[in-house]
Structure formats: structure tokens, C-alpha cells
Amino acid sequence: GAGVSQSPSNKVTEKGKDVELRCDPISGHTALYWYRQSLGQGLEFLIYFQGNSAPDKSGLPSDRFSAERTGGSVSTLTIQRTQQEDSAVYLCASTLVASYSYEQYFGPGTRLTVT
Amino acid sequence: AQTVTQSQPEMSVQEAETVTLSCTYDTSESNYYLFWYKQPPSRQMILVIRQEAYKQQNATENRFSVNFQKAAKSFSLKISDSQLGDTAMYFCALNANAGNNRKLIWGLGTSLAVNP
Numbered sequence: 729g730a731g732v733s734q735s736p737s738n739k740v741t742e743k744g745k746d747v748e749l750r751c752d753p754i755s756g757h758t759a760l761y762w763y764r765q766s767l768g769q770g771l772e773f774l775i776y777f778q779g780n781s782a783p784d785k786s787g788l789p790s791d792r793f794s795a796e797r798t799g800g801s802v803s804t805l806t807i808q809r810t811q812q813e814d815s816a817v818y819l820c821a822s823t824l825v826a827s828y829s830y831e832q833y834f835g836p837g838t839r840l841t842v843t
Numbered sequence: 844a845q846t847v848t849q850s851q852p853e854m855s856v857q858e859a860e861t862v863t864l865s866c867t868y869d870t871s872e873s874n875y876y877l878f879w880y881k882q883p884p885s886r887q888m889i890l891v892i893r894q895e896a897y898k899q900q901n902a903t904e905n906r907f908s909v910n911f912q913k914a915a916k917s918f919s920l921k922i923s924d925s926q927l928g929d930t931a932m933y934f935c936a937l938n939a940n941a942g943n944n945r946k947l948i949w950g951l952g953t954s955l956a957v958n959p
Contacts, residue, residue, distance in 0.1 A: 759945060770934065770951040778945065817886060823945065829876040829895070830938045830945045834888035 730754065732835035734820050740841045741810055749805045749838045753822030760803050761832060762795055763819040771819065777803065778825065810842045845870045847937050849950035856925045857958050863910075864920045864953045866935035875939040877918045878947070879909070883931040891933070894918065925957045 733752045741747050753760050762774040773787040777797045788794070792810075797803040807814055817839050821832040846869045856862035868877065879891040894902045894911050901909050906926075910919045922929055935950040 761946070768954070771949045773946060773949075776946055784946070819886075819888065821888070825945075829893060830947070831876070831878065831890060831893060832947060833890075837886050839886075 732820055732822050732833055734818075734835035734838050736838060737836065738839045738841070740843060743812060743842055744809055746806065746808045747810055747840065749807075749818050749840070751803045751805070751820030751822075751835060753801065753803070753820070754824075754833055755801075756824065757822035757833070758800060758825045759823040759830070760797060761821045761823070762803070762805050763821070764789075765817045765819055765837070767816075774805070774818075807840075810840075812842050815840055815842045845872075845937060845939050845948045847935050847948050847950040849933075849935055849953050851953045852951070853954045853956070855956040855958055856922075858925055858927060860925055861921060861923045862925055862955065864922075864933050864935075864955065866918045866920070866950055868916050868918060868935070868937045868948075870916075870937060870939040872939040875937060877909075877911070878936040878938070879907070879918075879920045880934045880936060881929075881931045882934065882952075883928070888934075892920070922955075927957050927959060929955065930957045931955060 735750045758779045760777045763771040775795045776784040792808045795805045817837045819837045820835045848867045875896045877894045881891045882888045892902050892904045906923045908921045932952045934952045936947040
């Protein structure tokens with residue numbers, strides 16, 4: 729079946745503009761995660777959705793970052809008034825909740841460049 | 844607090860040789876899963892291998908195997924017969940099933956270069 733998809737693959741934006749990044753998880757996966765990865769670095773957790781529960785937003789770096797998940801499926805990560813330090817790869821992952829291991833399946837990421 | 848530590852930021856190996864990547868972790872949970880993920884230059888994160896803490900037998904997937912030492916809280920990855928395509932960042936991760944919060948705890952990664 730189809731894996732996790734993300735769009736756009738690459739995004740270049742000017743400082744101060746807003747951007748929206750999209751994630752389409754694997755069908756049936758009710759848990760969804762967003763991560764940020766700077767060049768050559770590890771994964772920085774941003775936000776986690778599970779079913780109808782309130783999302784875990786503990787990783788969002790500032791109030792310029794927000795995310796929503798509509799209908800328990802597609803998620804959008806929005807960054808307002810982008811700054812150069814927001815430049816990174818944004819990864820989305822999803823998990824089958826019934827899977828005890830909570831193994832995460834990743835999308836290909838969106839590379840965001842803020843000029 | 845649960846932690847995952849990868850003490851080798853960078854490693855290299857000659858093609859066809861064997862290399863071992865280290866990972867140590869800490870958790871107070873009795874059952875948990877450990878994972879190794881691979882991220883090649885294409886940046887697609889791929890699961891390499893998983894290990895359930897209750898299982899004493901070390902997991903194996905083709906050329907990839909783990910050495911799981913539960914008492915020592917160590918989970919190393921061995922890559923045999925290294926291939927150029929194994930060049931990637933390797934991340935160790937822990938899922939300790941703590942309550943309803945099912946986030947993975949990630950190490951900082953090891954960059955592996957396989958040289959011809």
C-alpha cells in the first residue's frame with residue numbers, strides 16, 4: 729500500500745512569509761508525528777497526534793509553529809513569519825496504534841529554505 | 844527520564860567488512876521496543892531492525908543483526924559484508940510504552956561511510 733507522503737518536497741520562502749507543509753499518513757494509522765531535522769543533525773520532536781486525543785505540542789519551538797490534523801488523517805504544519813533558523817527538513821511519521829511496538833513509518837520530508 | 848545515547852558521531856568501514864554501531868539507553872519500564880533506523884542521503888528514514896525487550900534472542904535481518912544486552916542496557920547494530928548502499932545516518936530509538944504517550948526517544952545518530 730501507499731506509504732506516508734509529504735508535500736511539497738522542497739519549499740523556498742522569503743523571511744517573514746507563512747508556509748504550510750502537508751503530511752498524508754498511511755491509511756489506518758491514527759498516530760502522526762512531526763519532526764524537524766537540521767542539516768546533519770538528529771530528529772527534533774515537534775508535535776504528536778493520536779486519534780481524538782489532544783495533541784502533544786510540547787516540542788513546538790515557538791508560537792509561530794502550529795499543526796492541525798483534519799478528519800484524523802491529513803496533517804498540516806504551519807510556520808508563520810518564517811525565520812532563517814526555521815530552515816530544515818521537516819519529517820512526518822505515522823504509526824498503527826494497534827501495533828504494540830509503535831514503529832514509525834516516515835515520509836520523504838519537506839526541505840524548507842528560508843532566504 | 845528515558846534516554847538514548849549513541850556515542851559514535853561518525854564511523855567508516857571498508858566495503859565487505861563488518862562494522863558495529865553502539866547504542867545505550869535508559870528506561871525504568873519492564874517492556875519496551877528498540878529500533879535502528881537508517882537515513883541515506885536521500886533522507887528517507889527506513890526501519891532496519893526492531894527488538895522487543897522480552898525476547899532474549901537477538902533480532903536479525905539479512906546482513907543486519909543486533910547485540911541486545913538488557914542488563915547493560917546496550918543495543919548495538921552489526922552490519923556484515925558492508926555495501927556502498929549502507930552509507931547513511933543510523934539512528935537508535937526506544938519505545939518504552941510509558942502510558943498513553945507513545946513517542947519514540949531518539950539518539951543523535953551515527954554517520955556511517957562505507958568506502959570502496
